[in-house]
Amino acid sequence: MxxxxxxxxxxxxxxxxxxxxxxxxKNNFGDQPNSNCCPVCLGFPGALPVLNQKAVEYAxxxxxxxxxxxxxxxxxxxxxxFYPDLSKAYQISQLEKPLCVNGYVEINVNGKTKKxxxxxxxxxxxxxxLIHDGIGGTVVDYNRxxxxxxxxxxxxxxxxxxxxVAFLETLKNTIAYTGISDVxxxxxxxxxxxxxxxxxxxxxxxxxxxxxxxxxxxxxVYRAINYEQKRQIEEIEDGHKIIQETLRWDDSIGExxxxxxxxxxxxxxxxxxxxxLPVYISDxxxxxxxxxxxxxxxxxxxxxxxxxxxxxxxxxxxxxxEISDYFNEVLEKVNQPKLVxxxxxxxxxxxxxxxxxxxxxxxxxxxLILINNNExxxxxxxxxxxxxxKTGKDAKTLVEELGLKQLNNDDEIKKLxxxxxxxxxxxxxDYKSGKTSAIGFLVGQVMKNSKGKANPQxxxxxxxxxxxx
Ligand code: ADP
Ligand code: MG
Ligand code: ZN
Numbered sequence: 001m002x003x004x005x006x007x008x009x010x011x012x013x014x015x016x017x018x019x020x021x022x023x024x025x026k027n028n029f030g031d032q033p034n035s036n037c038c039p040v041c042l043g044f045p046g047a048l049p050v051l052n053q054k055a056v057e058y059a060x061x062x063x064x065x066x067x068x069x070x071x072x073x074x075x076x077x078x079x080x081x082f083y084p085d086l087s088k089a090y091q092i093s094q095l096e097k098p099l100c101v102n103g104y105v106e107i108n109v110n111g112k113t114k115k116x117x118x119x120x121x122x123x124x125x126x127x128x129x130l131i132h133d134g135i136g137g138t139v140v141d142y143n144r145x146x147x148x149x150x151x152x153x154x155x156x157x158x159x160x161x162x163x164x165v166a167f168l169e170t171l172k173n174t175i176a177y178t179g180i181s182d183v184x185x186x187x188x189x190x191x192x193x194x195x196x197x198x199x200x201x202x203x204x205x206x207x208x209x210x211x212x213x214x215x216x217x218x219x220x221v222y223r224a225i226n227y228e229q230k231r232q233i234e235e236i237e238d239g240h241k242i243i244q245e246t247l248r249w250d251d252s253i254g255e256x257x258x259x260x261x262x263x264x265x266x267x268x269x270x271x272x273x274x275x276x277l278p279v280y281i282s283d284x285x286x287x288x289x290x291x292x293x294x295x296x297x298x299x300x301x302x303x304x305x306x307x308x309x310x311x312x313x314x315x316x317x318x319x320x321x322e323i324s325d326y327f328n329e330v331l332e333k334v335n336q337p338k339l340v341x342x343x344x345x346x347x348x349x350x351x352x353x354x355x356x357x358x359x360x361x362x363x364x365x366x367x368l369i370l371i372n373n374n375e376x377x378x379x380x381x382x383x384x385x386x387x388x389x390k391t392g393k394d395a396k397t398l399v400e401e402l403g404l405k406q407l408n409n410d411d412e413i414k415k416l417x418x419x420x421x422x423x424x425x426x427x428x429x430d431y432k433s434g435k436t437s438a439i440g441f442l443v444g445q446v447m448k449n450s451k452g453k454a455n456p457q458x459x460x461x462x463x464x465x466x467x468x469x
Contacts, residue, residue, distance in 0.1 A: 001237075002201035005229045006209075007158035007194060011171060013150050013181050014126060014189040015058045021125045021148035022049030022092060022276075029187055033141035041125075041146030043088025048275050051076070055148035056099070056279065058180040059123040060289050062150050063100025065178050065296055066118055066171075070286050074099050076123075076276045079268045084140055085128040093151075095270045098122035105154075105174075106298065107166040108315075116167050117155040124149050129188075144188075156195070156206065161225035165218050168192060170297075177296050177321045185217055192221060197242070198232045207232070208242040212249050212256055224249040228256055300324050307337035316345050323349070326361055333365035336372050343368060347385050358389045367395035374455055380404040407453040410462075413446075416454060417462045420445045431467050439463055 020027050023040035039047035063070050075097045078090040100121035107114055128145040132138050152171065158164050172183045172190060183190045192215050197207035212228060215221045232242055247256035272278075295303075297318040304314035304327075317327050323344070330340050343364070348357065359367075367388065371381040376399055384398045391398075399405055407413060420442050421428055430438035439460070446459045 003198045003229075003233050003236075004201050004203070005159055005225075006156045006197045006199060006206055007160075007164055007225065008156040008209075009152075009154045009158065009164060009167065010193040010195070011152040011154075011168070012126075012191045012193075013062070013152065013175060013183060015055055015148040015150065016179070016181050016189075017052055017054045017058065017148055019052060020146040021052050021055050021123070023146060025146065027147050028143075029182075029189070031143055033139075033143060036143045037145070042142060043090075049092065049273075051276060051279065052148060055123060056281070057289055058148070058178075059099050059121060059150050060281070060286060061178050061180050061293055062152070062175065063103060063121050064286075064290050064293055065174050066100075066103040066105055066121065066152070068100035068103030068118060068121060070100055070281065071097055072281055072283070072286075073097060074279045074281065076273045076279075077270045078273045079124075079270055081268055083127070084138070085130050085145070087128070087142065087145065091125060091127060092273055092276070093124035093270075094122035095265065105167060105170055107163060107170050109160075109162050109166045114157075114163070116157045116163075119153045119155050121150050121152050124151060156197075161222045164194065164225055165222050168218055168221065173297055173319065177294060179294070179321075191215075194221060194225060194228075196225060196228050196232070198229055198236065208244050210242065210245055210247050210256075212247045213259065214248050214250075216251065220249060220251045223251070223254060224256065227254060231256065294321075297324070304337070304341070309337060309341050313341050313345055316349065317341060322357075326357070326364075329361035330365050330368065333362065334368040334372060336368070339368055339372060343381070343385070347382065351389055358392070359385075363388065363394055370395055370399060374406055374408060374457075375399070376404050376406050377452065377456065379452060380406065405453065406455050407450050408455050408458065410458070413450075413454055413458050413462055416446045416449050417459065417466055419449065420463070421466055428467060439467065442467075 017027050019025060020041055023038050025036045025038050025041055028036060040049055060070055074094065076092050077095050079093045080090040082089050098120045101119070103118040103121070104115045105118065107116055126144050126147040126149045128140050128142040130138055130140050154167070158167060175181050175183050181189055185191070194212045194215060195209045196212065197209035199205060199207040210228065212224050215224055235242055243261070245261050246259045248259045249256050301314045301318045304317055305311060318324050327340060327344055330344070331337060334340055348359070351358070367381060367384055370376045371378055376384065383402065384395055384404065387393065387398045387402065388395060424442060424445065427438045427441050442463050443456065443459055446454055446463070447456060
């Protein structure tokens with residue numbers, strides 16, 4: 001039998017606020033364990049939480065970036081459970097009235113775009129971090145407890161590992177553009193749980209899902225999905241039922257292990273936190289936040305395509321905010337989108353794979369202006385680029401030092417053109433008899449004799465004029 005895979009993701013993303021979600025403790029990754037804690041985030045009796053306005057603003061920014069409606073009225077609830085990483089024994093979260101609802105993320109897989117609907121984005125606090133490795137037991141660091149977190153929940157619209165990874169990449173890149181989070185999977189500021197079920201192909205009824213946790217990289221998400229869909233299909237084919245449970249992905253052995261049977265929301269005894277007032281956010285405030293949102297990758301990409309760049313090139317330039325900011329900065333000084341895009345894509349991005357950018361935007365612009373003004377050829381420009389990267393010298397100096405100045409003097413070019421015509425009568429005859437491609441050879445000869453410095457456009461024009469005399 002054929003099966004469909006159905007996937008819904010729950011993505012947790014830590015917000016880059018200065019302080020925690022409900023107290024004034026610092027929100028700093030990597031500090032001395034248990035140094036950023038207080039009675040509020042540790043949940044001492046009688047301590048009172050105060051909502052961090054910035055966290056609300058950031059969560060709304062995420063909602064707007066992903067096309068959500070923002071609820072004017074929102075409520076914080078207690079999600080009760082006991083676990084050593086949660087000393088309060090409840091997490092402040094949102095269930096009934098989350099901040100953001102009903103958005104979508106547009107993904108691109110194999111040249112096709114698809115909308116993955118979002119069910120909600122809510123604001124909550126993170127729990128502490130349990131550390132199990134290498135200490136012969138488990139210890140806990142409560143610094144992370146109380147850090148503001150958004151949870152982004154998709155509808156079950158994802159159908160493959162490829163789509164899931166494309167979704168996460170788009171999500172991560174867009175969040176990075178908004179600046180509300182570091183979105184670093186390796187530091188845990190972006191984490192993802194995968195809900196997965198299978199059903200007979202085409203069936204309307206969803207199968208029983210499992211939830212996989214502990215996915216620490218896009219690669220782990222990809223592998224876990226492929227493993228789990230196969231496992232579920234095999235279970236069903238063997239006549240077994242899928243048990244709704246929470247699984248732990250073990251990346252080292254490439255398998256899922258049962259953690260616990262899945263709890264339902266009623267198990268958590270959610271109720272409005274009596275220590276926190278309901279929050280009202282006016283449309284005016286929402287619009288103010290909207291106006292602070294920077295241009296997002298989809299918007300920028302459309303803009304670049306509008307400049308005449310290909311869809312592919314526009315995607316490459318919007319793969320990170322660093323790159324598109326750089327592109328915009330150079331473009332401001334050299335208004336030649338294709339020239340700038342080609343250099344950044346073919347030269348800068350290639351070099352960036354090895355080390356961080358060595359050529360500031362204004363120095364890059366100086367180089368491209370030389371090319372655009374025909375002072376050096378594109379080929380010479382690439383050579384200058386390499387040297388700039390290596391030596392840190394500026395473009396003009398290098399052009400002098402390397403003797404790369406383009407030959408634009410009409411008389412000198414004409415002399416080279418006439419030489420080529422008299423030295424290669426066969427090519428001239430070919431051209432005159434209608435084989436116009438023969439001109440290519442003659443251009444090549446002129447370029448060679450000028451040591452690559454002659455302005456190729458001028459060479460072409462002059463040769464044509466002479467041959468057609
Ligand atoms: P919980 O909070 O208990 O995990 P939710 O109803 O919020 O439950 O759903 C969590 C995620 O599971 C959502 O992304 C949703 O799209 C997904 N999901 C729900 N049902 C299924 C299913 N049958 N198969 C795959 N994913 C599902
Ligand atoms: Mg869940
Ligand atoms: Zn605190």
